[in-house]
Amino acid sequence: MFRYCICRSGTNGLNYRYQHTRSKSLEDIRERLSSGPSFQDFVQNPDKPSEEWKDYDGKLKRDKGENERLRLPPWLKTEIPIGQNFSKIKNQLRDLKLATVCEEARCPNIGECWGGGEHGTQTATIMLMGDTCTRGCRFCSVKTSRNPPPLDVSEPKNTATAIASWGLDYIVLTSVDRDDLSDGGSNHIAECIREIKLKNPKIFVECLAPDFRGDIECVKTIATSGLDVYAHNIETVEKLTPFVRDQRANYRQTLQVLKEAKNINPKLVTKSSIMLGLGETDYEVEQTMEDLRSVGVDCLTLGQYMQPTKKHLKVIEYVTPTKFKHWEVRGREMGFLYTASGPLVRSSYKAGEFFITSILRSRNER
Secondary structure, rough: EEOOOOOOOOHHHHHHHHHHHHHHHHHHHHHHHHHHOOOOOOOOOEEEHHHHHHOOOOEEOOEEEEEEOOOHHHOOOOOOOOOOOHHHHHHHHHHOOOEHHHHHHOOOOOHHHOOOHHOOEOOOEEEEEEEEEOOOOOOOEEEEEEOOOOOOOHHHHHHHHHHHHHOOEEEEEOOOOOOOOOOOOOOHHHHHHHHHHHHHHOOOOEEEEOOOOOOOHHHHHHHHHOEEEEEOEEEHHHHHHHHHOOOOOHHHHHHHHHHHHHOOOOOEEEEEEEEEEOOOOOOHHHHHHHHHOOOOOOEEEEEEHHHOOOOOOOOOOOOHHHHHHHHHHHHHHHOEEEEEEEEOOOOOOOOHHHHHHHHHHHHHHH
C-alpha cells in the first residue's frame, strides 16, 4: 500500500462527563482497532529495554550546568535511508518541486517512512506554502525569514492533481507559519483541502495547522473546509513553552485553537503532540495531557526531542521506551481515542494514519 502525506514544515469532573457520554462509541472503535495490528507493530524499534540497555554505559540525563551533548542511546539509532522505494519517492517529490518536512525538520523516521519499512507503507511529508517559516522555534530546523517568498497560487490545484494520481486514502497537510500574511495563509490551506476533496471525496485529510496567532476566523476557515482531522501541536509543557517555542506561540493559545476548532466543527477529530526530553517533569506531562483532554482533543502523540543541529536546544534527557509506554497507557486511561507514544514517534507517523483512518471509518459507518 502506498500512502503519501502532503504537509507543512479541566477538571476531572468535566473530563468524566465528556468521557461517559461517548463511552459506548469509544469502546466500539477500540474493539475494531483491536482486530488490526497493534501500535508496536508499526514502531521501528520495539520496546525491549533489557536488550537495548544492557551494553549502554552513557547517561540518559544531563546534570544541571552540564553542556556536553548526551550520547545517543541504542533505541534511537535508525538505519540509513536507502533502497528502491526511498529513491522513488525522493525522485517523485523532486519532479513535483515539493519541499518535504521530512528533510527540512531532519526527521529520524525518513528512511522507514520513505522506504516503506517492513509494512510497505510509504509516507512522505510535504510542506505547503514553501519551505521558509516566519517563526524561529528553538527546536525546529526549518528555514526562517521575516519575508518569505510569495505563495504559489497554483499550489492548491497542482497538489490536488498529484494526490489524485497517487490513489490515496489518507493524507496529512501541514505548513510553515506565515505571520507576514493577513490571514496567516489559512485561505490558501483551505483551498488546498477543498481541491483535494473535490478530486477525491472519499479521501481523509488531516491538517497540522499553524495557530494563526489565535485568530479564530482563520481557525474557522480551516475547520469548515472539508477537513477530517484538525491537528495543532502544543509541543511542550507550559513552563518550558517560552524557552522552546517562538514568542508568538503560546501554550494557552494552542489550547484555545484546539478548543475552538472542535466547537466550530464537532465532527472533526482533533490531535496534538508533545516532545519529551526537554527538562519537563512527569507531573507537567500529565498536566499537559489533562489540559488537552479538557478541550476535547481526541488523539495524542508523544515522542523524543532530537537536537537537529548544534544551534538548537540540547537534549536534557533521553526518555526510555518504558516511560513512553507509561504515557501511552495514561493516554488511554484519560480517554484519548488514540495515543501514540514512543521514542521515534512524530506528530505525523504512519501508525497514526492507520488508527485515525479506522476511527473515521467507524464514525462514518454509524
